Amino acid sequence: MPETTLRAERLGKRFGGLRAVAEVSIEIRRGEIHAVIGPNGAGKSTLINLLSGELIASSGEIKLGETDITSLAPDKRARAGIGRAFQKTTIFPRFTVHENVRLAAQARSRAPLRMFGGAFADPDVQRRTADAISRAGLAGRESIIANVLSHGEQRQLEIAMVLATDPAIVLLDEPLAGMGQLEARGIIALIASLRERHAVLIVEHDMDAVFELADRLTVMQDGQVIASGLPQDVRVHPAVRAAYLGT
Ligand code: ADP
Ligand code: MG
Numbered sequence: 445m446p447e448t449t450l451r452a453e454r455l456g457k458r459f460g461g462l463r464a465v466a467e468v469s470i471e472i473r474r475g476e477i478h479a480v481i482g483p484n485g486a487g488k489s490t491l492i493n494l495l496s497g498e499l500i501a502s503s504g505e506i507k508l509g510e511t512d513i514t515s516l517a518p519d520k521r522a523r524a525g526i527g528r529a530f531q532k533t534t535i536f537p538r539f540t541v542h543e544n545v546r547l548a549a550q551a552r553s554r555a556p557l558r559m560f561g562g563a564f565a566d567p568d569v570q571r572r573t574a575d576a577i578s579r580a581g582l583a584g585r586e587s588i589i590a591n592v593l594s595h596g597e598q599r600q601l602e603i604a605m606v607l608a609t610d611p612a613i614v615l616l617d618e619p620l621a622g623m624g625q626l627e628a629r630g631i632i633a634l635i636a637s638l639r640e641r642h643a644v645l646i647v648e649h650d651m652d653a654v655f656e657l658a659d660r661l662t663v664m665q666d667g668q669v670i671a672s673g674l675p676q677d678v679r680v681h682p683a684v685r686a687a688y689l690g691t
Contacts, residue, residue: 449474449643450495450526450613455504457490464490466667468504472613477635477644479654479675482664488647491664492617495645496528497521508612523552527611527642529602529619537591541582541601542573544590548605549573572608580604581634596627603634613643620650632657655679 450472457465465487472478480488493499495506497518505514513521522528536544549572577583580600585593590601599619606614619635620628632653638644639659648654654661655675662672663684671681678684 452506456502458502463667472643472645474643476659477639477657478660479658480647480662486664487667492615525612527606528615529606535590540587542586545604545608546573549608552609576604576608616646
């Protein structure tokens with residue numbers, strides 16, 4: 445696998461006259477957590493949607509490894525290794541934890557979907573299901589119906605469903621939104637552990653969590669990147685202090 449996992453070059457997205465994302469270049473490397481911060485309306489979610497394929501870029505290019513994925517549909521990007529969670533609930537509320545994760549694991553499988561035999565009996569699907577449940581901290585909770593899980597556990601389940609697809613990169617849009625302190629601690633630890641096997645892009649408002657997690661940081665404002673680099677360098681960048689941190 446190449447050093448660079450996901451690279452966007454001069455990415456742009458217009459909504460009518462509004463440039464929601466303008467000339468954004470960003471590189472997310474395997475083994476790193478890359479945080480994107482910026483005020484409301486800066487274009488962070490639009491950027492994630494462009495990377496996941498929910499939105500198609502107006503300009504620029506996106507490469508996963510050596511593959512140009514700029515105009516691939518979301519399902520094809522998922523199969524190419526882009527995993528996406530949050531601000532789009534994919535959990536089936538009446539299914540168990542195990543069923544939800546198994547369905548996510550199956551979505552990445554080539555075997556046909558059949559309840560008996562087919563992909564559900566595929567040992568690779570079973571392995572990815574068990575592995576994702578365990579990594580997300582849900583071992584022992586497999587038979588719980590999703591909609592009775594706590595808020596924090598539902599977030600763990602969403603992460604498990606992404607992990608089950610064996611992604612090269614995990615995209616997280618505000619994974620700590622609506623979390624209490626204690627629940628947030630668990631999710632932060634879980635996200636930190638993802639860098640062992642994946643590239644991670646996280647958009648998050650909680651600055652303590654961002655500076656705890658991020659190996660690299662990109663700051664956006666009005667659709668543009670105003671600073672990027674190591675957290676300690678970005679933190680003291682004059683434009684960032686003026687525009688965002690308010691100091
Ligand atoms: P952030 O996630 O940083 O808060 P967004 O990416 O959600 O910002 O939004 C960036 C800008 O694009 C905002 O001005 C927002 O109103 C606008 N925007 C986002 N999505 C759409 C859309 N589907 N149609 C029109 N405007 C949009
Ligand atoms: Mg957003």
